[in-house]
Amino acid sequence: MACWLLKTEPDTFSLSDLAARPAQTEPWDGVRNYQARNFLRDGMHTGDEVFIYHSSCALPAIVGIAEVASEARPDPSQFDPLSDYYDPRSDPANPRWVLRDIHYQRHLRRPLPLAELRQHAAALTGFALLERNRLSVMPVASEHRSLILQLSEHRDARV
DNA sequence: GCCAACGTTGGC
């Protein structure tokens, strides 16, 4: 089973917001980057594990785990002129952007801050979160996943 | 709020 990381701005939609949704599930809309779209549409499979990362906030950090809960389908917001995610260039007969339902699983025992992850840069070589700031959907290698889970189990940051 | 990184657009 593959593992992924999704970014979200907690002021807009946090992991706790996801946990509070009906069925703890939300259509993950608004992805408007082609590489991210390709991961979402072609790379992911239902049941895959997803780390949720909070960006553009006081403590940028991986905060919890969710699950891919649907196949990819067209993101309706691309056709809504009132939406922030409206894309007038997307053809309804051939939609440009997709989404998947994301289902809450759990919060990590503690948030795992970006700054702490950077302290493990050697072990996390190739992890797009540290190397490609703008990607909002990215794969997580199994050895990186293991380290993240291990670090998150410690009560405090340590080296 | 600043600004570096970097993806996208569009003229040629």
Added chain:
DNA sequence: GCCAACGTTGGC
């Protein structure tokens, strides 16, 4: 198809 200009992301 190149590449400069532009816009956005996101840490700090």
